[in-house]
Amino acid sequence: MKRFNNAKMENVSINMNQSKTPVYFIDEKDIKDLVKQYNPTRKIGDVKIPELEKKINENPFVDSANVYMNLNGNLNVDIKQRVPVFRLSKNGKDFYVDEKGVEFPISRNFSYPCMLVMGDVDASEYQELGQLVEKIDKDDFSKKYFIGIKKEKDSYNLLTSDGNYKVEIGDLENIDFKVKGFKTFVEKYLVYQNPNKYKKISVKYNNQIVTTLNPYFKENDSILRNAPKIEIKSEVESHKTEEKKSEPKAEPKKEIKKAEPKKSEFKKESSKPKKVEKKSEPKKSLDKKKETSSKSSSDKKKKQK
Known part of the structure; x- marks a missing residue:
């Protein structure tokens, strides 16, 4: 520490631990900018390693980070990104x-x-x-x-x-x-x-x-x-269909009004035969009398002959 406290930090080694499929959400430049923020004097003794490591781990793209100093005075940052x-x-x-x-x-x-x-x-x-x-x-x-x-x-x-x-x-x-x-x-x-x-x-x-x-x-x-069609009706729909079926019950009233003239015609037709019957009855009786009288006169003539 006595040897490196006042020495300048010249090298920063950043290691991105990649998986089988590499990811590049963050790069070395982003990490170096953070290092400068936490070591403005660029002296080895002024580097705040715990705070720098915590700040890197707060990055949403970083899964884990490890910051340490080696014996040569080089700062090392190992980062594993999220996959x-x-x-x-x-x-x-x-x-x-x-x-x-x-x-x-x-x-x-x-x-x-x-x-x-x-x-x-x-x-x-x-x-x-x-x-x-x-x-x-x-x-x-x-x-x-x-x-x-x-x-x-x-x-x-x-x-x-x-x-x-x-x-x-x-x-x-x-x-x-x-x-x-x-x-x-x-x-x-x-x-x-x-x-x-x-x-x-x-x-x-x-x-x-x-x-x-x-x-x-x-x-x-x-x-x-x-394909067979399956109809599923809800209670509301079935209630509406019942109401629609019940609506035509008012139609017979209209039929009765239209049928009234037919009744009157039937009465007139039925009244005619009554008048005919009254007039026809005396004709039949007269005809019968004429027939009987003619028959009697013809019988008399036969007897006279």
Whole structure:
């Protein structure tokens, strides 16, 4: 300390510990600017190592930092940056999540290629969701098909690059079994079909796969037309239909008004025969009298002859 206290700090060694996929959220220039802030005199004895290390660790892109001085008077800064596991779009905001489930912002200088996750994902699910993304990245089949994850009403869906369908997996349990079921479905059936035929393929149920047809695919028109239609009416709708059925009860009043002239016509028609009967009765009696009288006169003439 007596030798280096008043000596100038000439060298600052910054080591960025990179993972398999390198990240560049921060660079050496950013760290050197911090070193100057915490050592304005540039003397070795004036360097505030604990405060400098704490300040570097407060950076959201830094996972861990270690600051130390060697025997030659050189300052060393070892930094490990955060590596995103997936990028989350939630409530109109985008940010990264690392393997520890820690959120950190998106950088203007660097964009890391990773899985996009959308929906209202709870922070308690970050680590399980990160494990799912890692399994997809390690599996060649899954990496080829799945390009994103979306959460809808407490159910997770895997977005695919082949066609417009999504793969419903439900919760984050038994992921290996669910992905294996989808792989079997693809290899034994979907390979021979048009990928645009389906809207959704669900593997969340045990030992079964449920598919939903795409209504905008022309080849599905005949299938959807012949499918049985199931109508489900709510209580409000059924009440309205009952009211509509009861409305035509007022129509008989109009029919009665229109039918009144017919009754009067019927009365007039029925009255005519009565008058005819009165006039016809005496005619019949007279005719009978004439007939009897003629018969009697003819008999008399016969007798006289």
